[in-house]
Amino acid sequence: MDLSRFEQRSEHEWLSPAHGRMRVPVVIYASRELMQAMDAKVLEQATNVASLPGIVQASYAMPDAHWGYGFPIGGVAAFDPGDGVVSAGGVGFDISCGVRTLLTGLRRDDILRVQSRLADILFARIPAGVGSTGELHLSAKEMDAMLTGGARWAVERGYGSEADLARIEERGSMHGADPKAVSKQARRRQRDEMGTLGSGNHYLEVQHVAEVFDAAVAAAYGIQAGDVVVSIHCGSRGLGHQIGTEFLREMLIAAPAAGIELPDRELACAPLASPLGQRYLGAMRAAINCALANRQILTHLTRDAFRKVLPDARLPLLYDVSHNTCKEESHVVEGRKRRLFVHRKGATRAFGPGHPELPAEFREAGQPVLIGGSMGTGSYILSGLATGMERAFSSACHGAGRAMSRHEATRRWQGRAIVDELAGRGILIRSPSLRGVAEEAPLAYKDVSAVVDAADAAGLARKVARLEPLVCVKG
Amino acid sequence: MIPRWEHFRHEADIGVRGLGATREAAFEQAALALTAVLTDPERVAPRTSVRIVCSAPDDALLFCDWLNALIFEMATRHMLFARCEVRIADGHLDAIAWGESVDVDRHLPAVEIKGATFTELDVRRLPDGSWRAQCVVDV
Numbered sequence: 256m257d258l259s260r261f262e263q264r265s266e267h268e269w270l271s272p273a274h275g276r277m278r279v280p281v282v283i284y285a286s287r288e289l290m291q292a293m294d295a296k297v298l299e300q301a302t303n304v305a306s307l308p309g310i311v312q313a314s315y316a317m318p319d320a321h322w323g324y325g326f327p328i329g330g331v332a333a334f335d336p337g338d339g340v341v342s343a344g345g346v347g348f349d350i351s352c353g354v355r356t357l358l359t360g361l362r363r364d365d366i367l368r369v370q371s372r373l374a375d376i377l378f379a380r381i382p383a384g385v386g387s388t389g390e391l392h393l394s395a396k397e398m399d400a401m402l403t404g405g406a407r408w409a410v411e412r413g414y415g416s417e418a419d420l421a422r423i424e425e426r427g428s429m430h431g432a433d434p435k436a437v438s439k440q441a442r443r444r445q446r447d448e449m450g451t452l453g454s455g456n457h458y459l460e461v462q463h464v465a466e467v468f469d470a471a472v473a474a475a476y477g478i479q480a481g482d483v484v485v486s487i488h489c490g491s492r493g494l495g496h497q498i499g500t501e502f503l504r505e506m507l508i509a510a511p512a513a514g515i516e517l518p519d520r521e522l523a524c525a526p527l528a529s530p531l532g533q534r535y536l537g538a539m540r541a542a543i544n545c546a547l548a549n550r551q552i553l554t555h556l557t558r559d560a561f562r563k564v565l566p567d568a569r570l571p572l573l574y575d576v577s578h579n580t581c582k583e584e585s586h587v588v589e590g591r592k593r594r595l596f597v598h599r600k601g602a603t604r605a606f607g608p609g610h611p612e613l614p615a616e617f618r619e620a621g622q623p624v625l626i627g628g629s630m631g632t633g634s635y636i637l638s639g640l641a642t643g644m645e646r647a648f649s650s651a652c653h654g655a656g657r658a659m660s661r662h663e664a665t666r667r668w669q670g671r672a673i674v675d676e677l678a679g680r681g682i683l684i685r686s687p688s689l690r691g692v693a694e695e696a697p698l699a700y701k702d703v704s705a706v707v708d709a710a711d712a713a714g715l716a717r718k719v720a721r722l723e724p725l726v727c728v729k730g
Numbered sequence: 731m732i733p734r735w736e737h738f739r740h741e742a743d744i745g746v747r748g749l750g751a752t753r754e755a756a757f758e759q760a761a762l763a764l765t766a767v768l769t770d771p772e773r774v775a776p777r778t779s780v781r782i783v784c785s786a787p788d789d790a791l792l793f794c795d796w797l798n799a800l801i802f803e804m805a806t807r808h809m810l811f812a813r814c815e816v817r818i819a820d821g822h823l824d825a826i827a828w829g830e831s832v833d834v835d836r837h838l839p840a841v842e843i844k845g846a847t848f849t850e851l852d853v854r855r856l857p858d859g860s861w862r863a864q865c866v867v868d869v
Contacts, residue, residue, distance in 0.1 A: 322740070323742070324848070324849050328742060349868075386839065388808075455842070500798050519848075521848045661744055661840075662744065687834055690838055694840055694841060
C-alpha cells in the first residue's frame with residue numbers, strides 16, 4: 256500500500272484524512288511492515304465506508320485487514336442510531352463467526368499420551384467439512400426458540416451448563432433477535448447444520464500454552480504455560496450465509512429510495528431507523544444466536560469426545576467471541592457517552608478492565624480476546640485494554656488473514672505433504688479434504704505474531720499467551 | 731467460441747467466471763466454475779436434475795441470484811452440479827441443473843460456498859461479441 260496517502264500519528268497508527276465524499280477519516284492500526292504489505296483495496300474500502308451516512312469518529316481497520324466485501328475484513332465502523340445505517344455487507348455472510356476457547360485442566364504431557372486417539376475421536380464426533388450434517392434437526396418451533404435463545408437455548412436442552420453462559424458475549428443470548436425476520440430459505444439451509452463445524456478456515460484445535468506474556472492476566476483467565484486448551488472457530492452456518500445473501504440484495508435495491516448513494520454495491524445498507532434496517536437487525540441478531548448455539552453444541556460434543564479418552568477431564572469455557580457483528584454499544588465520543596451501532600467485520604470486541612458487560616472475574620483483567628492463527632503457526636489470547644475504547648470502539652484484530660489465494664496455495668502445496676510435515680512437528684491434522692488442507696496451508700496465511708504484536712503496540716489489546724496446536728480438526 | 735469457465739484471484743476467496751457465445755452460455759459455464767470451487771466438475775455425474783427460477787432488475791443481479799440459487803441447492807440437497815441449461819428472457823431466468831449428491835470419497839470436496847457476492851460482479855458482452863459473467867464467491 257502507498258503510505259504517502261497517510262499521516263503517521265504514532266508508530267502503529269496511520270490516518271488518511273477525510274476528503275471528497277468521506278464524512279470521517281480512515282484510521283489503520285498496523286506496523287509499517289504490515290502497512291506496506293497490506294492490499295491497497297483496504298484503504299479504498301475503508302474510504303468508501305467513511306462516506307456512509309451517520310458514521311461516527313473514523314472508519315477503522317485492524318492490523319490484519321485485507322480486501323473484503325464492501326467493508327475490508329478487519330474493518331470497524333460505528334453509526335449513530337438517528338441518521339446512521341446498518342450494512343449487511345458490513346457484517347458479512349458468516350454472521351457471528353467467532354472463536355471460543357475451553358480450558359481443560361490438562362497439561363501437554365497428558366495429551367501427548369493419547370494424542371492420536373483423541374484426534375480420531377474428535378474427528379469422528381465433530382461433523383466437519385462439505386456436506387456434513389448434525390444430529391439435531393429442529394422443528395419450526397424449536398428453530399424459533401434457538402434463534403431467540405442462542406447458547407442459552409442449547410444449555411436448556413442439555414448442551415453444556417449455566418456456567419458457560421457467563422463466559423459468552425451477551426451472556427450467550429443476543430437480545431433483540433426477531434425469528435420472524437428470518438426467511439424460510441435461511442431456516443431450510445440450517446435444518447441439517449446445527450452442531451457442524453463447516454469448512455474453509457473453520458477448525459477445532461487442541462492447543463497447548465507455549466508462552467505466557469502477562470502472568471497476572473493469564474492467571475485471571477486460568478491458564479499457565481504448558482496448559483492445554485481447546486479452541487473452536489466457526490459461525491452461524493447456512494442460516495447466517497442465507498440472511499447475509501438476502502439482505503445484501505434487498506438493501507442494494509432499496510438504497511436509492513432511502514436516499515443512499517452507494518460507493519460500492521457491496522456496501523448495501525439501510526437506515527437504522529427504517530423498517531428494513533430494523534428487520535435486518537432482528538435477523539442478524541437471530542443469526543448471532545444461531546452461531547452461539549452452534550458453538551455451544553460443538554462444545555458439548557467436544558466434552559463428550561474428551562470424556563471417552565480422558566474421563567476426568569472437565570472443559571469449562573474460558574470465553575467466546577464473535578467477529579462479524581453489528582452491536583448496539585455505549586462509547587464515549589468527544590467526551591460524550593453515546594449509543595452507537597458498531598460494525599465489526601473480521602474484528603474482535605475487546606472491552607477493557609472495568610467494563611460492566613464483562614463477567615465479574617474478568618473485570619480487572621479485561622475481556623479475553625481470542626485470536627485464531629493458521630494450523631501450523633499457533634494462536635493468541637489477548638486481553639482488552641482501557642485504551643482500546645479510545646482507539647477503535649474497543650476492537651482488536653481477529654486472526655492472521657490470508658497472504659495468498661486458495662488457488663495459489665493449492666498450486667504450491669499438497670494436502671498430504673502438509674499433514675505429514677505437521678505430524679513431524681507433533682501437530683495431528685484430521686480433515687475430510689486434503690485439498691481443503693492445502694488451501695489452508697500455514698504459509699498461505701500472514702504471520703499472526705506480527706498482527707498480534709501490532710495490536711499490542713497500538714494499544715488495541717495486550718498479549719497474554721501464545722498457543723500452539725497439538726490436534727487440528729479441519730472442516 | 732468454445733464456452734469455458736475459469737477462476738480468478740481474490741485474496742481471501744475465489745472469483746468465478748463463465749465465458750460463452752451467449753449470455754446463457756456464460757451463466758452455464760459460471761455454474762461449473764462454482765462446482766470447481768469444491769471439486770473437479772469432471773468427477774460429477776449428471777444423475778438428477780433441479781429446476782431453478784429467478785428474476786432480477788438487471789443482468790448482474792440476475793447472475794448473482796443464479797449463483798446464490800445454485801449455492802442454496804448445493805447446501806440443502808448436498809448436491810454438486812455437472813451441467814446446466816439456462817434460458818433468460820426479460821430479466822427472468824429459467825434453468826435446469828443436473829448433478830448428483832456429494833460423495834466425500836469420490837469428490838473430495840474442498841470447501842463449502844457461503845454466498846455469491848457483488849465483488850467484481852460483472853455481466854457483459856465483450857468486443858468480440860462473446861459474453862462474460864463473473865463475481866467473487868465467499869468461502
